[in-house]
Amino acid sequence: MSKITERLKHLIGHVTSEAKKFKELEAATEITSGTWRSWWNRSGSPSGEMIEAVSTAWPEYAFWLATGNDDPMHGHHAPGLNKHIRTRSAARDLFLAQQELGNWIAINKFGYNEFAETVKLDQNLDDENNRKVREFNKLRIKVEALESIRNEQEASLRKFEEEEFMKEFFGYTE
CATH class of the missing domain: 1.10.260 (434 Repressor (Amino-terminal Domain))
Structure with missing residues (x-):
C-alpha cells in the first residue's frame, strides 16, 4: 500500500x-x-x-x-499484517498516556518548567495551582509507570521472539 x-x-x-x-x-x-x-x-x-x-x-x-x-x-505496526511479531500492547497504553499528558499541558498551559517552579513554591500556591500540580504529577507518574511496563514487556517479548527465531531457523533449543 x-x-x-x-x-x-x-x-x-x-x-x-x-x-x-x-x-x-x-x-x-x-x-x-x-x-x-x-x-x-x-x-x-x-x-x-x-x-x-x-x-x-x-x-x-x-x-x-x-x-x-x-x-x-x-509498538508501531501495520494493522493485521505482522502476525509473526507479537503486538506491543504496553506501547499503545504508553502512547495514549503521553497524548493525555500532552493534551493536559496544552489545555492548562502548564509544562515541566512551570511545574519545577511551582514545586519550589509549594506552600505559596493557591488552590487552583495546587490542583494543577497534583493533576500534572499524577499524569507524569502514569506515563513513567507505563514506560516502565512497556520496557519490561519489550525485554520479555524480545527474548521470547529471539528464542523462537533460533528454534525455527537453526533448530536451537536450550
Missing part, C-alpha cells in the same frame, strides 16, 4: 465494523460520519485532520499510516 489513502482505508477496515464504520469513526475521532462517508466514497486524499484524528485514536498505527513503514519492535 503505497498511498496514504489506501493505508487509511485499510486501517479503518481493521479497527471498525463494515456496517457501522462511519458512526464508529465519528465516535472515535469527533469528525462527522458524513465527512468520513464523503471522503470514503470520493476516494480523494484524506485531510490532515482525518490523519491526525485516526493517529490519535489508534496511535499504534500512526507511524505506519504516515510513512507506510512499520516498526513493530517499538
